[in-house]
Amino acid sequence: MSKTISVKAVRKKKHSRKLTVEEFTALAKKIQIDPFESLRFLGKTANFSLLFSAGARTFANSSLNQLKPEEAKNMVEQLGLRALQKQLISNEKVSGEEMKDAYFLDRMTLASFIREEFRKAYKGLVTLADKRREEAYKNGYVRCVHGAVRRLPEMKLQGKHNKGDKELYTLFSIAINSPVQNFENVIVSYYSGVRLWEWLLENDMKTFIFNFVHDSIDLYLHKDEASEVLSKLKEFAEEQRPEYEGVIPTVSGVVSDYYGKGEIWEEGSPMKEFL
Numbered sequence: 001m002s003k004t005i006s007v008k009a010v011r012k013k014k015h016s017r018k019l020t021v022e023e024f025t026a027l028a029k030k031i032q033i034d035p036f037e038s039l040r041f042l043g044k045t046a047n048f049s050l051l052f053s054a055g056a057r058t059f060a061n062s063s064l065n066q067l068k069p070e071e072a073k074n075m076v077e078q079l080g081l082r083a084l085q086k087q088l089i090s091n092e093k094v095s096g097e098e099m100k101d102a103y104f105l106d107r108m109t110l111a112s113f114i115r116e117e118f119r120k121a122y123k124g125l126v127t128l129a130d131k132r133r134e135e136a137y138k139n140g141y142v143r144c145v146h147g148a149v150r151r152l153p154e155m156k157l158q159g160k161h162n163k164g165d166k167e168l169y170t171l172f173s174i175a176i177n178s179p180v181q182n183f184e185n186v187i188v189s190y191y192s193g194v195r196l197w198e199w200l201l202e203n204d205m206k207t208f209i210f211n212f213v214h215d216s217i218d219l220y221l222h223k224d225e226a227s228e229v230l231s232k233l234k235e236f237a238e239e240q241r242p243e244y245e246g247v248i249p250t251v252s253g254v255v256s257d258y259y260g261k262g263e264i265w266e267e268g269s270p271m272k273e274f275l
Helices: 021-030 035-051 056-062 069-078 082-090 102-121 123-139 153-158 166-202 223-237
Strands: 004-010 016-020 141-143 149-151 208-213 216-220
Touching: 035 056, 056 102, 069 082, 069 102, 082 102, 102 123, 123 141, 123 153, 123 166, 141 166, 149 166, 153 166, 166 208, 166 216, 166 223
Parallel strands: none
Antiparallel strands: 004 016, 141 149, 208 216
């Protein structure tokens, strides 16, 4: 695991460098946030929001509004982003009313910073998003890796993307999202789901699959078969495939005991306890 986290630290001498894990942990404690929970939260929101080309304003309002005002303020201060905030105001990226809202300004500043760092770190994703957008504008559809087609005729008919048009922005997100969702659905459904289904039938198991949703498989799991079935699922799901290009897949899940303990969706014990 890398010993550094790509967060800029600005000192009095006005230069920046990367923080070590230890320094970031100390900084997080100083501004009263849980370092690893915050890293996980910011990492997930950045990846899912920015992967689908969310703008700074959308990111600030849909994800970073989960930060408390004091947390947002402290993060802006500790990361030395007040100059960026002034730049956003001078460039009229925020309205007059928004300038009166310190909490929004801090979220908008953090969102702009994270978005720019994300785009620098994952240039390939930005390039892919641009290619998907241009494909949709040119053809009125995007073609997924495994051949599925998502038709978006409105993008072809209405021309270049207008950032002020919410409908086109939504279609743009769909153009990026569809190939990703289809890829993971094909991979999970066939390499894990179908193979597990066939194995369950061949071995006359009482467990059965009742649902597929994107990258998840839902089972009615017979208690006497839990360990054997989940071990086989893990085997199928984590088997290396050419499409993964070296990425190591992992599987996790929750086992809920509705009839014995009254546990419902997402309640219960981690899958790993049955392996």
